[in-house]
Amino acid sequence: xxxxxxxxxxxxxxxxxxxxxxxxxxLAPGVMLxxxxxxxxxxxxxxxxxxxxxxxxxxxxxxxxxxxxxxxERENGWGTGSTDETHSDATQKAQWIRKVEVKNxxxxxxxTLPMMCQHCENPPCADVCPTGASFRRDDxxxxxxxxxxxGCRYCMMACPYKARSFVHETLTDQKPYAPRGxxxxxxxxxxxxxxxxxxxxxxxxxxxxxxxxxxxxxDLNDPESPIAKTVATYATTQxxxxxxxxxxxxxxxx
Amino acid sequence: MKHxxxxxxxxxxxxxxxxxxxxxxxxMGFGAFLFMEHHGHYVTGMNNQVVWGTPxxxxxxxxxxxxxxxxxxxxxxxxxKSMYKPLGRMAGLLAITLLMGGLTVLVLDLGHPDRLIxxxxxxxxxxxxxxxxFLYTGFMAIVAVYxxxxxxxxxxxxxxxxxxxxxxxxxxxxxxxxSIFGFLVARQGYDxxxxxxxxxxxxxxxxxxxxxxxxxxxxxxxxxxxxGMALKRYKNLLGVFIAAxxxxxxxxxxxxxxxxxxxxxxxxxLMNGGIYTFLFWVGFVLVGxxxxxxxxxxxxxxxxxxxxxxxxxxxxxxxxxxxYVIIIGGQAYPLVLFPGMEVSSxxxxxxxxxxxxxxxxxxxxxxxIALALALAMVAMRVLRFIPETMSDEAMQQYLxxxxx
Numbered sequence: 001x002x003x004x005x006x007x008x009x010x011x012x013x014x015x016x017x018x019x020x021x022x023x024x025x026x027l028a029p030g031v032m033l034x035x036x037x038x039x040x041x042x043x044x045x046x047x048x049x050x051x052x053x054x055x056x057x058x059x060x061x062x063x064x065x066x067x068x069x070x071x072x073e074r075e076n077g078w079g080t081g082s083t084d085e086t087h088s089d090a091t092q093k094a095q096w097i098r099k100v101e102v103k104n105x106x107x108x109x110x111x112t113l114p115m116m117c118q119h120c121e122n123p124p125c126a127d128v129c130p131t132g133a134s135f136r137r138d139d140x141x142x143x144x145x146x147x148x149x150x151g152c153r154y155c156m157m158a159c160p161y162k163a164r165s166f167v168h169e170t171l172t173d174q175k176p177y178a179p180r181g182x183x184x185x186x187x188x189x190x191x192x193x194x195x196x197x198x199x200x201x202x203x204x205x206x207x208x209x210x211x212x213x214x215x216x217x218x219d220l221n222d223p224e225s226p227i228a229k230t231v232a233t234y235a236t237t238q239x240x241x242x243x244x245x246x247x248x249x250x251x252x253x254x
Numbered sequence: 255m256k257h258x259x260x261x262x263x264x265x266x267x268x269x270x271x272x273x274x275x276x277x278x279x280x281x282m283g284f285g286a287f288l289f290m291e292h293h294g295h296y297v298t299g300m301n302n303q304v305v306w307g308t309p310x311x312x313x314x315x316x317x318x319x320x321x322x323x324x325x326x327x328x329x330x331x332x333x334x335k336s337m338y339k340p341l342g343r344m345a346g347l348l349a350i351t352l353l354m355g356g357l358t359v360l361v362l363d364l365g366h367p368d369r370l371i372x373x374x375x376x377x378x379x380x381x382x383x384x385x386x387x388f389l390y391t392g393f394m395a396i397v398a399v400y401x402x403x404x405x406x407x408x409x410x411x412x413x414x415x416x417x418x419x420x421x422x423x424x425x426x427x428x429x430x431x432x433s434i435f436g437f438l439v440a441r442q443g444y445d446x447x448x449x450x451x452x453x454x455x456x457x458x459x460x461x462x463x464x465x466x467x468x469x470x471x472x473x474x475x476x477x478x479x480x481x482g483m484a485l486k487r488y489k490n491l492l493g494v495f496i497a498a499x500x501x502x503x504x505x506x507x508x509x510x511x512x513x514x515x516x517x518x519x520x521x522x523x524l525m526n527g528g529i530y531t532f533l534f535w536v537g538f539v540l541v542g543x544x545x546x547x548x549x550x551x552x553x554x555x556x557x558x559x560x561x562x563x564x565x566x567x568x569x570x571x572x573x574x575x576x577x578y579v580i581i582i583g584g585q586a587y588p589l590v591l592f593p594g595m596e597v598s599s600x601x602x603x604x605x606x607x608x609x610x611x612x613x614x615x616x617x618x619x620x621x622x623i624a625l626a627l628a629l630a631m632v633a634m635r636v637l638r639f640i641p642e643t644m645s646d647e648a649m650q651q652y653l654x655x656x657x658x
Contacts, residue, residue: 087293091301091602100599102592115591115599124440130383131376148372151365153305154383160440162589162601165302166365169294182294183365239591243439254592 040196048138051121052190052248053220054204055227055236056113059253060214063101063112068215071206072097072116075191076178084171094165094180096188097203102254111254114203114215117142117163117188118239118247125155125164134185140220140248141190151183160240163187190248220248258340258652260405260638263631264476272475276628283621286614287362295365298615303607304585309363311578312619315460316356316626317390317431318453319573321424322461324349324397328424331404331417336656337487337649340641341465342417346401347639348468348630349424349461350394355626357390359619382433389427396420405638428454435580442519443584448509452502456573459495463569466492468630470563472640481646482557489562493550496569500543503576515593522587522606523579530583533575542572582609 040046073081078094085093097116104110119142126134126142133149136142144155144164156164164187167180174180177193191201199205200217207215218227230236236250263269290297300307327346330339361367377384400420403413432453438444466488472478507524510516523530546565548555555561586607591597597604634640642648 088296089301091303091608092296094302095601098599098601098603100591100597100603103596104594105596106594115603124438126378127380128383128437129378130381130387131372132378133376148369148376149366150369150373152383153365154381154434156302156305157585158438158440160589161591162303162603166295166300166305168296168301185365 042196046138049221050139051220052119052140052195053218053227053231054119054190054201054249055216055230055252056249057214057216057252058111058113060212061112061114062212063110065210065212066099067206067210067212068114068203069097069099071202072188075175075194075202076180076189077173077175078178078180082171083173085167085169088168092168094167094186096165096186113251113254115161115163115239116203116249117190118161118245118249119188119190120248121246123245124158124160124243128154128158130154137192141192141195142187143189143192144185144187146179146181146184146186149184151185153185155185160243160245257655259642260343261640261642262636262638263472263634263640265635266476268475269631269635273628273631276624276631279624280621280628283359283618283624286617286621287367289614290363290618291367297612299610299612300615301607301609303602304582304609306581306585307363307609308578308582308611308615309359309618309622310581311574312622313356313360313363314431314581315574315577316352316359316622318428318457318577319460319464320349320352320356320457320626321393321428321431321454322457322459323352323465324420324424325458325461326465327400327404328417328421331400331414332421336653337484339656340644340649340652341469342404342413343401343639344468344634345465346397346404346420347633348465348626350397350401351629351633352461352464352626353390353394354629355622355624358625359622362618363615382430382437386427386430386434389423389430393420393423393427396423424457425454428457435584440589441584441587442516442590443523443580443587446506446509448502448506452499452506455495455498455502456576459492459499459569460573462488462492462495463566463573466562466566467570470559470566473559478640479643479645481644481649483646483649484644485559485562486557489550489556489565492566492569493547496543496547496550499576500539503538518590519587523583527583527586527606530579530586534579534583537575538572538579541568542575543569546572585609 070080073079075081076096078096097114099112100115101112102110119140121136121140123134123136123142126136130152131148131150133145134142134155135145151166153166156166164185166185167182170182171180178189180186191199194201204215204217207213216227216230218225220228220231222228231250234252236252237254238247238250298307323345325345326338327342329335330342361370373387396416397420400413400416403409403416429450432450435444436446436449469480473480507520510520523534525531546568549561549565550556586609588602588604588606591603
């Protein structure tokens with residue numbers, strides 16, 4: 001009896017060891033991938049330990065190129081990425097991201113850059129929003145809660161970057177992760193659905209895929225991230241820095 | 255007339271005719287709302303650059319005028335001027351109905367007017383809009399109690415403290431309305447603390463002009479009497495308020511003109527802004543201020559009831575012009591992303607933004623004015639808001655009596 005039980009014990013121990021090893025082998029890539037991609041599990045709250053940021057190098061941004069804009073349109077279903085907004089005129093159609101051409105008329109120096117929601121640390125849009133529909137996530141992404149936006153458009157009055165658009169008509173073919181709707185205000189979400197899944201925003205992906213490499217996305221709070229290292233090394237500019245809003249989008253070469 | 259006796263509006267055919275006409279305009283305004291709500295804002299002149307349009311001009315005009323109308327009551331209750339006391343009830347009533355008219359326009363212009371309940375249940379207390387929701391509802395409640403204290407004999411002792419509370423509250427309310435623009439750091443045309451007192455001066459002027467027109471309408475409508483003694487004081491006061499508004503508007507522009515940073519927007523409003531420059535100089539300064547000032551104080555016209563009516567109408571025309579320049583003109587001037595640089599984009603960066611009022615927007619706005627007047631007419635028919643007479647003889651007796 002004793003012998004048998006010892007045998008059984010041994011077998012059990014062996015079984016447990018092997019199981020643990022197998023589980024370890026199965027989980028390791030996941031854990032590795034997780035740490036690489038920095039994806040946040042869906043049941044974990046957003047943390048202010050992370051500050052998502054975007055660094056745009058105007059020197060590498062070509063005049064006339066709008067790959068980032070097209071990618072955003074396709075990803076989030078606006079502009080050419082949607083069959084909607086047929087009634088709105090050009091001034092009424094939404095634009096989440098746009099290319100701005102800038103020229104110094106005295107010196108002649110010119111540059112171009114993509115302009116979108118600057119994901120301010122102190123966003124004026126969220127300050128003025130009466131219902132709190134405009135808000136900033138702890139990780140720095142500024143969003144609109146489409147359920148409590150009453151369409152008062154005060155945020156559009158307050159935004160120094162004209163980053164927001166108002167939907168002027170009924171829409172039908174929205175993306176599930178970008179629920180655009182008539183009578184509400186919308187803007188760049190920094191592709192929050194992709195960021196939460198561990199990807200970078202669609203504009204950045206497109207810019208990199210086309211080898212322009214003018215856009216760098218990452219965690220400004222992580223000293224080891226490429227974006228944090230770059231902003232620590234080179235001079236970068238915040239647009240309307242005089243307002244002291246500390247935007248998460250920074251620029252080089254302007 | 256030792257004690258003032260009050261009466262209702264007489265229910266003659268003229269009353270029902272006017273009320274019917276106002277109701278029709280209100281219905282048209284509601285139709286305009288349904289049209290915009292059904293299609294979306296693409297049927298309006300608004301766009302992603304000029305996000306607040308004509309409805310906001312009418313709404314702000316009405317809200318500012320509402321707080322100003324109450325002034326007639328405050329001068330009686332708070333500052334103890336007997337000449338104004340008989341009009342306290344009417345002033346309180348008009349203050350409430352004008353505010354209702356303005357708020358109705360504001361709410362019906364929302365992208366989601368169906369979510370009004372959301373605005374009542376979700377608050378961001380850093381937002382001036384959220385403060386205003388409390389300032390507006392509080393104003394209506396306080397003025398309602400103030401009216402009660404004036405109209406119910408047992409409540410009379412409370413009319414002075416209630417009048418004082420209403421006066422302080424109305425100053426806060428107009429400060430809140432002015433600060434909607436004054437607190438906007440992003441835009442060159444706004445971001446000025448002086449906008450709050452400027453809006454208070456505007457409210458005095460707009461409110462009194464409306465009040466004078468209502469009083470004259472009652473004279474013409476059913477033979478109610480307003481003596482020259484009272485009228486002279488009111489019209490002189492209107493002149494002071496017009497001058498005060500001009501002063502604050504001038505101060506705002508002068509301050510801006512001193513800073514090079516603001517030269518662009520000032521040149522736009524004052525010199526080369528097309529319709530906005532025209533509305534500012536001709537609409538507000540000439541037609542809405544200098545002309546009525548001349549009419550009110552010139553010996554040949556200042557004593558004439560007709561010219562006082564003309565002056566009051568001109569003040570209101572100038573008022574709408576000024577609010578239009580502030581709201582639409584302030585948005586038409588492009589945002590400055592890169593000071594001193596020339597910018598262009600597919601999203602109207604660096605260019606003057608276009609806006610043309612559409613018919614439904616105008617009809618909605620006018621509907622708000624009609625709603626305010628119709629509500630006041632109904633209330634005046636039902637309850638005793640109007641002093642029996644304000645003839646010189648009666649006022650003389652009343653003034654003598656109130657001295658003792």
